[in-house]
Amino acid sequence: MVLLLVRLFVTAVGVAAGIALWRRHAHAVTLARAALVLSALEDVARISSRYGASTAPPGTRLPVALFIVCYYAAWLAYLQKSKRVKSTFAL
Secondary structure, three states: OHHHHHHHHHHHHHHHHHHHHHHOOOOHHHHHHHHHHHHHHHHHHHHHOOOOOOOOOHHHHHHHHHHHHHHHHHHHHHHHHOHHHHHHHOO
């Protein structure tokens, strides 16, 4: 039950970030960064847990977790370095 509530919260933050980016709100990038960090934490916790909905075989969990971290880190770097993001959201 707790895992479901955590996933629901992370999903809600992600949806809120998407809507804020779409509507170009002032704090949309900050909310998007928070959504990315929460999603990364939730994904890594889920894949490393035997109680979560992890479908990765035991021998591949570490490489998949590293890929997940790199994927979210790339999006965070994009939000940090992109000139388009800075000009769109006046950062």
